[in-house]
Amino acid sequence: MDIALVILAAGKGTRMNSELPKVLHPIAHAPMLAHAMSAGAALDPVRTVVVAGHGADEVRAAVARIDERAEVVLQDEQHGTAHAVDMARATLEGFEGDIVVLFGDTPFLRPETLERMAAARQGSDLVVLGFEAADPGRYGRLVMDGDRLARIVEFKDATEAERALTFCNSGLMACDAATLFSLIAEVGNANASGEYYLTDVVALANARGLSVTAVTCDEAETLGINTRAELAAAEAAFQARARAELLETGVTMMAPETVYLALDTVIGRDAVIEPNVVFGPEVTVESGARIRAFSHLEGCHVSRGATVGPFARLRPGAELAEDVHIGNFVEIKNATIAEGAKVNHLSYIGDASVGEKSNIGAGTITCNYDGVFKHRTEIGANAFIGSDTLLVAPVRVGHNAMTATGTVVTKDIPDGAMAIGRTEQVNKPGFAVKMFEMLKARKAKQQKG
The missing domain is CATH 3.90.550.10 (Spore Coat Polysaccharide Biosynthesis Protein SpsA; Chain A)
Structure with a gap:
């Protein structure tokens, strides 16, 4: 019928x-x-x-x-x-x-x-x-x-x-x-x-x-919902039931009462969810992955063996392959991170692809937005991106390529090449002492006046 x-x-x-x-x-x-x-x-x-x-x-x-x-x-x-x-x-x-x-x-x-x-x-x-x-x-x-x-x-x-x-x-x-x-x-x-x-x-x-x-x-x-109080009670009831179902299916949650799930959250057996993790819509976490404390995920896919967080944010379009490491204060948006790659500290990777076993240094930013359009960054396999690198999209970093710390990348880097895009350091002997003496004198004069 x-x-x-x-x-x-x-x-x-x-x-x-x-x-x-x-x-x-x-x-x-x-x-x-x-x-x-x-x-x-x-x-x-x-x-x-x-x-x-x-x-x-x-x-x-x-x-x-x-x-x-x-x-x-x-x-x-x-x-x-x-x-x-x-x-x-x-x-x-x-x-x-x-x-x-x-x-x-x-x-x-x-x-x-x-x-x-x-x-x-x-x-x-x-x-x-x-x-x-x-x-x-x-x-x-x-x-x-x-x-x-x-x-x-x-x-x-x-x-x-x-x-x-x-x-x-x-x-x-x-x-x-x-x-x-x-x-x-x-x-x-x-x-x-x-x-x-x-x-x-x-x-x-x-x-x-x-x-x-x-x-x-x-x-x-x-249960019908007619007031804000009933809405809050319904949220609590949903979360309690959803957490219980995940525990029953073999998901480890260290502090279940602190984990917040979406209607369509999918988490595989033997995944580990640490405290204070929030799942937005359209998130899949495969078996054996670990989501560390205080992370926020939405519209993303985390593959087997991957680790996310603590304090990480995965936004829509984030696709993590197996054994990927996303560390603290890292944000990934509309980007694919290939198997074994690492983005471990204080970085933003948006509108990008990162190749297998590449390492993204701390403070790396893909500069993907020019105020009107979004542009993509491509990073090849086994690349090493030095700390505090700015990748001004559209740009490509080749396989086995490297950037020096503090580099601003505005041109494609060929396979196996190293890019250095920073001004030359100049040391001025005695200048720091003279500068501080001048500033202290100025401050003293202001205080007397």
Whole structure:
């Protein structure tokens, strides 16, 4: 059975007190909407429709970055969840398969839970996801009759007996597309809020004699984000879960609670992550690599046996081959560092390639930007770049070539050659003593005045 995801992301999120649409607030360097879409991807959907409202242009742009195949429809005015799902009706016209309804502000749903919902659809016409709440509060209640879900009642409309129930509604459901849209067409708004509740389709389905059931998940999976405090709590929950998963797969973290991961961070077995390391988006660290303390990585790839840091920064486009050494206070951006090469101290290597087993001395800078354009620096294999070298791109340093300390390189260096680009030193006997005497006399005169 083909599956289409309908993800509700139209809410303004007033309690976030932000101009940014609620679903675009980040958790682990990715919009919470991306988390929902990632979970839904486990069902291998043939269609994904995101229902946007507040900040629709921003949501549309974010969706395109997350999944260029996903479609965005607009809910100009918010009249409830059934109304929101109905906005996808025209886009999904003719679709023959199941619709799974998700929420863009519910980021922790596990793929396994969605797979259980899909499996339950084999025996039921409509499947709703519920959870046992430690504190049911104002959640909607699932009223069960054996395995049959009789109805969902919103807290505002519930009786005291119904409010005593602890089996609560997550809002997620799965149903055949034609059936779901047919049920939504019958939903009314005669309730305390005057809204069209998606939950009403349960009673309507039962009235038609359709089979309706509920699947249970852990309450933590249904966590919704409505405030900055809840966003911070969600970040902490994600990090705790992601760290635990890495430890389980064989990654060593000396102080796990100080390591911050992104949604898409990939780290191989037997890699070592020292304290206070931050992973931004799109980072892969292979098995056996070591990321030392206080390093920051984003958009980069670190190969087996490489060492990074401490206090290093890898920016987007940094590609480190096996056994590369990147040391303290080194920044690498849009550069490939070949096998066995070393950039160990206080250097910036940007828009560059460094050949195998080359050594980059302390204080080396690739001068890659002229104020308008970026230019590349190429350094061959087995090259030795002396400390405090400035490589003014575009420029090439040949294989087995060398630069003298303090050299400013403005021309290509042939293979095997040594470049010396600095002014000749001149010593002036006695000048330092005379200079200090003059300066001290001037200072004394100023103090008297």
